[in-house]
Amino acid sequence: MDQAHDERVRIDKWLWAARFYKTRSLATEAIAGGKVELNGERAKPAKTVKVGDEVRVRVGPYEHVLIVRALGERRGPASVAQTLYEETPASIEARERLSAQLKMAPPTFVYEEKGRPTKKDRRDLSRFIDRKRR
Helix, strand or coil: CCHHHHCCEEHHHHHHHCCCCCCHHHHHHHHHCCCEEECCEECCCCCEECCCCEEEEEECCEEEEEEECCCCCCCCCHHHHHHHEEECHHHHHHHHHHHHHHHHCCCCCCCCCCCCCCHHHHHHHHHHHHHHHC
């Protein structure tokens, strides 16, 4: 292989190796869905990244702004994956602020149903229906 090819890695492979997604197919879906930008432009799965590139990744409600520090095609331990990138201080601060807001927000859905009726509830319902029929 030539030198230039060794200095670049597909973005879907890199995101998988950096442990932002569990599988390459999930990384590919996220890229196709517009959740990943490379140097300010919407990326495609086969787009290559090189050291120094800026990658924006939206995972759930959080957005990570990363600077590529190393290339990796293989998924290794989390400690190794963290050496592949550096997150910008502004990104860390924004994520922490959003995390605090989400913790303080009331839950959007509260389940208030009791579930399946008890045997007593079913008997009472049966008596009520029998009285109506008379």
